Amino acid sequence: MSNNVIETAAERRREVLAALSSATGTEDAVRTLSHLLSVSADEAREVLRAPLEAFAGGSASTKASSESAGGFALHPFRDSEEHRSLFHSRSSDASSATGGEWDESRTEQERREGLSRIESESAMWFVAVDTARDAHVGLVFGEQVDDGDVDVAIWIRPEERKRGYGLSSLKESRRELAAFFPGKNVIIRAPLAGK
Structure with missing residues (x-):
C-alpha cells in the first residue's frame, strides 16, 4: 500500500473515522473513503484492512516498536x-x-x-x-x-x-x-x- 495513502488518511483521521462510523457496510465504507481521500477503491480497501493505528496517526516505526515491546x-x-x-x-x-x-x-x-x-x-x-x-x-x-x-x-x-x-x-x-x-x-x- 502506498505510504501516501496512509499519510493522507492520518492527516485527515477525524474525517476518516467520522465517515467510517456512519458507513452502512464495507462497500459503503470503500466508496466513502475512495471519495473522501480521492483514491481508488482498491486503495480504500487497503486502508480499511490496515491496523487502526496505521491510519489514525501512528507511523510504521511506532507500530513496529510497539509490537516488539509488547x-x-x-x-x-x-x-x-x-x-x-x-x-x-x-x-x-x-x-x-x-x-x-x-x-x-x-x-x-x-x-x-x-x-x-x-x-x-x-x-x-x-x-x-x-x-x-x-x-x-x-x-x-x-x-x-x-x-x-x-x-x-x-x-x-x-x-x-x-x-x-x-x-x-x-x-x-x-x-x-x-x-x-x-x-x-x-x-x-x-x-x-x-x-
Whole structure:
C-alpha cells in the first residue's frame, strides 16, 4: 500500500473515522473513503484492512516498536502450510469449539470455506504471534453473521495458555475488526477460558 495513502488518511483521521462510523457496510465504507481521500477503491480497501493505528496517526516505526515491546501481534491468516498446520491443531484440540472431533477431511473443508469467506470480505481470520519467540500461539476468527454483527472466537494452543495471549488477541482483534467491518458490532461469543 502506498505510504501516501496512509499519510493522507492520518492527516485527515477525524474525517476518516467520522465517515467510517456512519458507513452502512464495507462497500459503503470503500466508496466513502475512495471519495473522501480521492483514491481508488482498491486503495480504500487497503486502508480499511490496515491496523487502526496505521491510519489514525501512528507511523510504521511506532507500530513496529510497539509490537516488539509488547511481544505480541496478529497476522492475517493465509493459505500457507504453517497456517494450515495451526488450523489443524485447533481442529484436533478437544477444548476448542470443534471438540477435537473434526477429521482431516472436515478440517480441510472448513479451512477452504474460511479462506473463501476471507476472500469475499465476510470474514477475517488472524494468527496470534508471540513476536519475541516468533511463535504462532493461536487463532482468532472474525465472522460476519446474517444481521451484520461480527462474531469473534479465539483459540490459544493449550501449551500457551495462562500467559495473557487470549486477552491480547481480544484487544488487538477488536481494533482490527472494527476497522475492517465499520459500523458493525463486534461480539465475543466464545469463552476465553484458559487465556
